[in-house]
Amino acid sequence: MPHHKTKEDNSGISLDPDIMKLLAKFQEIEIEDFELEVGELELRFEPGMARRILPKMIKKGLKVKPSNILKTEFHAPINSYSGKIVEVQLGATKSEGGSRGRSLIVGGETSPAFYSFESKLNNPPILTLDVFDMKVPLSKAVKMHVKEVVDDPAAWAELAVNKFGADMVTIHLISIDPLLKDATPKAAVKTVEEIAQAVDVPLVIGGCGDPIKDADVFEEVSQTFAGERFLISSITQDMDVERCAKFINKGGHAALSFTPMDLNLARELNRRMYDFLDKKDIIMDLTTAALGYGLDYAFTNMERARLGGLMGDTELAHPMSSGTTNAWAAREAWLKMSEEWEPRELRGPLWELTTALTLLLAGVDLFMMMHPAAVKTLKDIINNLTHGKKVNAEKYLDWISIKSSR
Amino acid sequence: MSQKNKASKKELSPIDVYKLLPKTNCKECGEENCMAFATKIVNREAQIDQCLPLLEEKHSKAYNQLKEMLKPPVKEVVVGIGEKAVNLGGKLVMYRHEFTYFNPTAIALDVTDDMSEEELMNRINKTQNWNYEYIGYTLKLDMIAVRSTSNDPEKFKSVVKKIIHNTKLPLILCSLNPNIIEAGLMAAPKHKSLIYSATTENWKSMAELSLMYNCPLVVSAPNNLSTLFSLTKTLLAYGVEDLVLDPGTFANEGLTDTLNNFTMLRRAATKNGEELAGFPLLGIPMVVWNEQGSTADELIKWREAYIASSLIIRFADIIIIHGIDGWSLLPIAVLRQNIYTDPRKPVAVEAGLKEFGNPDENSPVFFTTNFALTYYTVASDIENSKLNAYLIVVDTEGSAVDSGVAGRKLTAETVAEAIKETGIETKVKHKKIIIPGKASRISGEIEELSGWKVQVGPRDSSEIPKYLQDKWQP
Numbered sequence: 001m002p003h004h005k006t007k008e009d010n011s012g013i014s015l016d017p018d019i020m021k022l023l024a025k026f027q028e029i030e031i032e033d034f035e036l037e038v039g040e041l042e043l044r045f046e047p048g049m050a051r052r053i054l055p056k057m058i059k060k061g062l063k064v065k066p067s068n069i070l071k072t073e074f075h076a077p078i079n080s081y082s083g084k085i086v087e088v089q090l091g092a093t094k095s096e097g098g099s100r101g102r103s104l105i106v107g108g109e110t111s112p113a114f115y116s117f118e119s120k121l122n123n124p125p126i127l128t129l130d131v132f133d134m135k136v137p138l139s140k141a142v143k144m145h146v147k148e149v150v151d152d153p154a155a156w157a158e159l160a161v162n163k164f165g166a167d168m169v170t171i172h173l174i175s176i177d178p179l180l181k182d183a184t185p186k187a188a189v190k191t192v193e194e195i196a197q198a199v200d201v202p203l204v205i206g207g208c209g210d211p212i213k214d215a216d217v218f219e220e221v222s223q224t225f226a227g228e229r230f231l232i233s234s235i236t237q238d239m240d241v242e243r244c245a246k247f248i249n250k251g252g253h254a255a256l257s258f259t260p261m262d263l264n265l266a267r268e269l270n271r272r273m274y275d276f277l278d279k280k281d282i283i284m285d286l287t288t289a290a291l292g293y294g295l296d297y298a299f300t301n302m303e304r305a306r307l308g309g310l311m312g313d314t315e316l317a318h319p320m321s322s323g324t325t326n327a328w329a330a331r332e333a334w335l336k337m338s339e340e341w342e343p344r345e346l347r348g349p350l351w352e353l354t355t356a357l358t359l360l361l362a363g364v365d366l367f368m369m370m371h372p373a374a375v376k377t378l379k380d381i382i383n384n385l386t387h388g389k390k391v392n393a394e395k396y397l398d399w400i401s402i403k404s405s406r
Numbered sequence: 407m408s409q410k411n412k413a414s415k416k417e418l419s420p421i422d423v424y425k426l427l428p429k430t431n432c433k434e435c436g437e438e439n440c441m442a443f444a445t446k447i448v449n450r451e452a453q454i455d456q457c458l459p460l461l462e463e464k465h466s467k468a469y470n471q472l473k474e475m476l477k478p479p480v481k482e483v484v485v486g487i488g489e490k491a492v493n494l495g496g497k498l499v500m501y502r503h504e505f506t507y508f509n510p511t512a513i514a515l516d517v518t519d520d521m522s523e524e525e526l527m528n529r530i531n532k533t534q535n536w537n538y539e540y541i542g543y544t545l546k547l548d549m550i551a552v553r554s555t556s557n558d559p560e561k562f563k564s565v566v567k568k569i570i571h572n573t574k575l576p577l578i579l580c581s582l583n584p585n586i587i588e589a590g591l592m593a594a595p596k597h598k599s600l601i602y603s604a605t606t607e608n609w610k611s612m613a614e615l616s617l618m619y620n621c622p623l624v625v626s627a628p629n630n631l632s633t634l635f636s637l638t639k640t641l642l643a644y645g646v647e648d649l650v651l652d653p654g655t656f657a658n659e660g661l662t663d664t665l666n667n668f669t670m671l672r673r674a675a676t677k678n679g680e681e682l683a684g685f686p687l688l689g690i691p692m693v694v695w696n697e698q699g700s701t702a703d704e705l706i707k708w709r710e711a712y713i714a715s716s717l718i719i720r721f722a723d724i725i726i727i728h729g730i731d732g733w734s735l736l737p738i739a740v741l742r743q744n745i746y747t748d749p750r751k752p753v754a755v756e757a758g759l760k761e762f763g764n765p766d767e768n769s770p771v772f773f774t775t776n777f778a779l780t781y782y783t784v785a786s787d788i789e790n791s792k793l794n795a796y797l798i799v800v801d802t803e804g805s806a807v808d809s810g811v812a813g814r815k816l817t818a819e820t821v822a823e824a825i826k827e828t829g830i831e832t833k834v835k836h837k838k839i840i841i842p843g844k845a846s847r848i849s850g851e852i853e854e855l856s857g858w859k860v861q862v863g864p865r866d867s868s869e870i871p872k873y874l875q876d877k878w879q880p
Contacts, residue, residue, distance in 0.1 A: 069606060070640045072682070074631035077673045117666040137865065179847045204698075209812045209847075238814050260813040287809060291737060292540065293779050294806065296744040297753060299719075300503045307501070329808060329864050332736060338733040345880050346704060347733035351779055354715050354737040361665075361719045377712065381661065388662020392630035396654045397605070399693045400580045402728075403518075 076117050081310040085109040085317050085365075087123065088254055090168065090231055091202020097227035097252065104167060105285065106365040107319035111305060113363040114385045124386045125360060127367045127375055128168035128204050129160035130325055133183075133191050134175045139334030141348035145372050153191055154198035154368040162197045164372040165379060167360050170204035170233065171195050173234070176217050177208035185220035192221055196228070204231040204256075204368070211239040218244060222251035231366075233321075234258035234285055237269055247275035256321055258285040261301050279318070283366060288322040290330035291355045298322075299362050308364030319365035323399030327355035328370065349373040357381065418475065420444040426468040426475075428459040439510045447476070450498070479676045480723070482509065483622050483648045483684050485549065485577025485600045489837065492548050494650060494723045495686030500595060500676040501612060502749050510746040511717075513723040513738065514549035514578055519565040520556045526568065532575045532730050538739060541782040545739040547575075551602070551726045552582040559589035566593035578602050578624075578726065580581035584611035591619045602688075603652060609637055609643045622648035624688055629654045629663050635682045642682075650724065651658070651683070655690040657697070664689075665720045672721040683695065686723035689714070695728050708733040718745055731775040754804035755781045759828035766836045768880035771871075772863065773798040773824065774842060775876060776817055777806045791871040796833065800824045807844040818851035825856050836880040838872075 066220040089106040092098030108122035131153050138146070145164075149156040153171060160166040171192060175183040196203060205221050207214030218232050236245050248255045255277060257264040266284055274280060286305060289298045302320055309317035327333055333351035336344060352374040356367055360378065369375050416873040430797035431865040435456045446452035454460060454472050461469065482496030492512045493556040499505045515533040517526055530550065538545040550569060554562045558879040562581070569577065570593070577599040579590040589599055603624040623646050634653055641649060653667035668687055674680035691714040694706050707729035714725050720740055729735070754776045762785075774784045775801050790796055800820055802810040810816030825831070825839065839858045841849060843865030853860045864873045 001525055051760075064643070065642050065645065066643045067610075067637050068640075069609070070643060071636045072632070072639050074635045074670075074674075074682075076670055077678050077680075081674075114662070114665060115669060116662055117670055177847070178851070187428070202841055211814070234812065258813075260803075260809055260815065289779075289806065289809075292744065293783070294753075294777070295741070296502075296747050296749070300749055302688040303501060304503050326808075329806075329870055332740070335866070335868065337732075341736060343733060346708065347736065350708060350711055350734065350737050354741055357712055357715055358719055358741065359715065377708070381712065381716075384659050384661045385665070387659065389659040391629060391656045391660035391663055393630065393654055393656070395696070396628035396656065396693065397582060397626060399602075399690055400553050400582065400602070401557075402553075402556055402692070402695045 002239070010285065010354045016260045039176060046234075047180055057148065076089055078118050079111075081110060082312040083310045083314065083317050085306070085309050085319060086282075086285050087312065088280055088319050090126075090254060090366075091251070092227055092229040094227070098229055099200070100202050100228065102202075103229065104202055109306070109310070109363070109365075112310065113361050114352045116141050116385070116388065121386055123365070124382050125365045125367065126167040127165075127369055127379060129164060129166035129375065130170050130172060130368060130370050131156040131160060131195065132172045132174055133188075134181065136172075136174060141334065141345045142328065142371050145293050149239060154194040157195045157199045162203055166201065166375070168204060168231075168366075169195060169238070170206050172206035173217060174208055176210075176212055176213055178210055180208070182213075185217045188217045189220050189224050192225065196225070204233050206233045211236060215239055216245055219247045219306070222247045222253055225253075226251040229253055231256055231283065231321075235269070235273070237265060241269070241272045242276060245273045245371055247278050254281045256283050256285050257318070259287065259291075261287040261297055263301065263305055263316065266305065268312075272288050272313050282318050283321050284316075284318045285321045285323065288324055288326045288355070288359065290327045291304065291358070291378065292330045292332055295355060295358055299358050302359060302362040302364060320363055321366040322356070322364045324352060324359065324360045324367045324374075325370045327352040329385065378405055418448055418573075420448045422475065423472065426472050427457060428462075428465055428468075429816075430459050434460060435617065446587045447472075450505075457783070476507075479679060479684050480672070481648075483650060483686050485512075485578075485598060485622055486574075487596065487598050488574055490548075490574040490576060491598070492576050492724075497672075497676065497721075500721075500762060501670055502745065506748045506750060507746050509723065511722050511742050512548040513714075513735075514551045514724065514726045515547060515730055516553055516556040516580075516726055516728050517553040517565070518553045519558070520564045521565075523568075526565065527572065529730065530569060530573050534575055534733045536730075536735070538736060540740060540743065540788060541779060542848070543743060545743055546738075547735075549576050549578060549600075549724075551578040551580055554583070554586045554590075557581075557583060557586065558627065559585050562586050563589040563593045566590045570594045570597060576600070576723040582608055584608055584615060587612065587615055591615060592714050595619060598622070598645055600650065602626070604637060604641060606633060606637065609641065612643075613641055615644050616646045616648075616850070617644075622650060624650045624652050626654070629656065629660075629667065631667060638682045638685070649685045650688050651685045651854065652688040652690070655693050655713065655717065657694045657709060661713070661716070665716065668717065668720045668722060681822065687721055689717035689722035689725045691717065692726050692728040707731055710734065711738055715741050720744050723803075751778075752804075753778055754801075757799045757801035759830060760785065760797045760799060761795075762788045762797065763792065765794045765796050767833065768873060769794045769796060769798045769834065770840055770878050770880075771798065771830055771834060771836075772840045772842075773800055773821060774867075775800055775802040775805055775807055775810050777802065777810075781808045784870075787867040787870055793871065793874065796830060798824050798828050807842045811845055816845060816848070818848050818855045820850050821848075822856035825858060834880075839879070840878075842867075 091100040091103040105123045108220045111119040157169045173188045175181040230253045236258050257269050304386040305316045335347045356378045409680045427440045429440050431439040432487045435443050478496050478498045480497035482493040485492050493509045496509045517529050533547050534546045580602040603626040625637045656664045671683045674683035691710045693708045711734040757776045802815040805815040840861045840863040846862045849860045
């Protein structure tokens with residue numbers, strides 16, 4: 001472009017009118033916050049116009065409209081973490097000193113939950129289903145699936161494994177509660193024996209919540225089933241932690257360290273066990289609250305624990321377990337509500353699933369669950385998040401024209 | 407491109423803000439002094455525009471500096487007008503414990519332009535009237551997505567007209583055809599609807615429409631973040647400032663890519679100051695209806711619901727849903743409320759004696775724990791049934807009833823102590839206490855220690871009115 005010297009040059013900002021030539025010197029120019037690649041700019045200037053218009057354009061950053069897509073790259077934001085979540089083995093096969101059909105490993109994460117753009121998941125989370133050794137209040141939505149077996153823990157365990165696809169079974173020894181049936185440790189051992197015979201998956205041994213009785217029963221079970229690598233659920237702050245950790249260690253089992261939604265207490269309890277148990281023998285339960293009834297606290301507490309563990313806080317670098325069955329404590333899970341919220345047969349399990357999914361994304365490794373539909377779906381989700389495939393994205397935008405009268 | 411000077415929330419201290427304030431201590435903002443105001447600003451409990459002296463011309467530099475300093479890494483985009491307008495994004499942090507999440511994920515329900523009049527009205531009304539009372543909050547739905555399935559601009563126009571005539575909820579106009587979108591915008595020219603969507607094919611026309619009608623614009627690049635970034639960069643250069651990003655929502659084995667994309671975008675924006683990622687994210691759980699085939703409706707709704715929930719957890723600022731059943735929407739709406747609760751709020755409420763209605767010496771006495779959610783649930787059940795009653799709030803360090811019993815935070819001792827401390831003995835003459843059903847295990851011990859007669863109440867406080875009718879006698 002020719003250079004026309006005019007009067008206006010003196011009043012405005014002086015700029016080489018040969019804008020294309022000027023721009024060509026650079027790969028990109030910055031106009032305000034935007035980087036524009038020169039070849040893609042649609043600039044047609046009359047001679048002399050440029051020096052009047054461009055300063056304005058630069059100031060506003062508006063008038064230069066690109067005519068082609070300005071290509072740029074997305075770079076995945078990858079973090080590195082100094083910590084790694086320990087791996088804990090549950091169950092032991094014959095060759096490992098037990099009698100289970102297989103053993104399972106939880107933990108081993110090197111990134112937050114399912115950040116698979118960052119690192120591959122070593123061990124997908126697993127599910128253990130609840131079995132009770134005596135009648136407990138169950139919601140209708142759950143009861144309809146287990147009503148045949150509620151009086152027979154062994155049959156219940158079989159149903160959980162063979163029909164509902166449980167990776168593990170949790171036997172809740174409610175009957176040992178001194179305030180309920182006060183069943184003896186020997187009786188508890190018998191129940192465990194029946195279940196261990198009925199199914200060959202790894203087992204979780206659940207107590208009644210009484211710190212003294214639980215310890216007595218756990219000790220008996222630990223001794224009798226030495227080598228089976230059960231998960232003893234759970235060890236709490238007000239138990240004789242030293243005694244429990246010792247017999248768990250002696251029997252070759254793993255401990256579930258339970259604390260009420262407080263990371264400092266969780267660290268402290270874990271520390272108390274480190275003298276007698278290997279880090280690889282401890283899973284932590286940081287307390288699960290139901291969707292709508294404190295799930296936000298549980299979620300954030302677990303997310304913080306996991307991030308802390310990854311960032312080098314070894315006292316929190318344990319796999320996490322969730323008593324997801326607590327979801328049924330929410331009235332919306334079981335209550336018969338007005339017609340617009342029904343059927344509760346779907347609402348209930350979706351409540352449990354939503355609670356589980358929320359905590360799955362916070363980093364939970366082991367889910368203690370109840371409803372077969374929630375269990376099935378959570379397994380599918382874990383599978384999809386573990387073995388995800390590159391999808392055919394082309395059809396995605398078709399959602400706009402879905403014809404649905406449903 | 408990264409902008410390092412945009413302070414992430416954590417780096418900002420009240421001092422940083424205070425330095426730039428006029429320091430007049432004029433109290434016009436309602437605070438005692440400028441430092442108190444600065445603290446509120448940092449906690450996002452006040453807006454800098456509330457500082458009147460700051461708005462004077464001579465402080466314009468400080469004002470602009472503050473604006474820039476306080477700019478959230480995820481831009482806040484407003485859709486709609488009036489009191490139903492929805493704010494999207496505006497996020498300061500990636501994880502809620504780092505501060506708190508603002509602007510709960512907006513939930514939009516869809517309609518189409520070839521639905522029958524009856525079905526259209528039915529869906530509009532269900533969406534705008536949907537509500538659920540939950541511990542003092544009313545959960546609601548936020549928007550309507552209008553899809554053009556007819557591909558007929560006239561039809562789209564008339565449906566949009568009908569919708570804005572019947573609801574004030576903000577709209578998302580959905581079509582890849584700019585002529586359709588234009589027809590919709592002409593029907594609602596001043597409604598600031600969200601345009602769905604700009605793609606590599608149509609971006610220029612969509613950008614023009616967005617600018618002409620001053621409407622925010624969705625950018626779609628299914629499962630390709632480089633394309634998404636390129637389009638975003640282009641649209642910004644074009645002058646469109648209010649963007650919403652749609653990296654694609656994919657069900658089943660596509661869930662991996664979906665969550666990865668959302669997570670990477672949010673991390674890039676909040677942790678790396680990446681400006682092209684700094685926009686609200688749109689998730690579309692209703693893609694599951696693409697594969698309906700012979701699958702039962704319930705199953706599709708089930709799947710849609712859990713995809714919605716996973717997106718709420720993984721950073722979606724807005725989602726579009728088709729299933730309108732209460733059972734599938736309720737968990738989504740409650741989850742959203744939970745995730746967007748301010749984590750800075752304490753878990754526990756104050757322990758002590760609460761009175762409901764006008765209780766007298768014959769009124770029933772209940773107890774519950776001081777876990778906030780337990781307390782609010784019980785309190786609202788008693789309140790709603792218009793009972794006259796006393797409620798002792800036992801300090802369980804914020805444990806619920808069942809976990810309090812299990813974790814020995816709720817024991818006969820703590821209950822007996824609370825009975826004594828509250829002085830309830832002087833207020834009633836019956837010495838009977840109704841305990842939560844979930845604390846039945848410790849009923850005997852409570853009787854022994856407190857000397858009060860224990861009645862085991864219902865396991866859920868919603869049954870309190872019925873319980874009193876059947877079982878209460880002073």
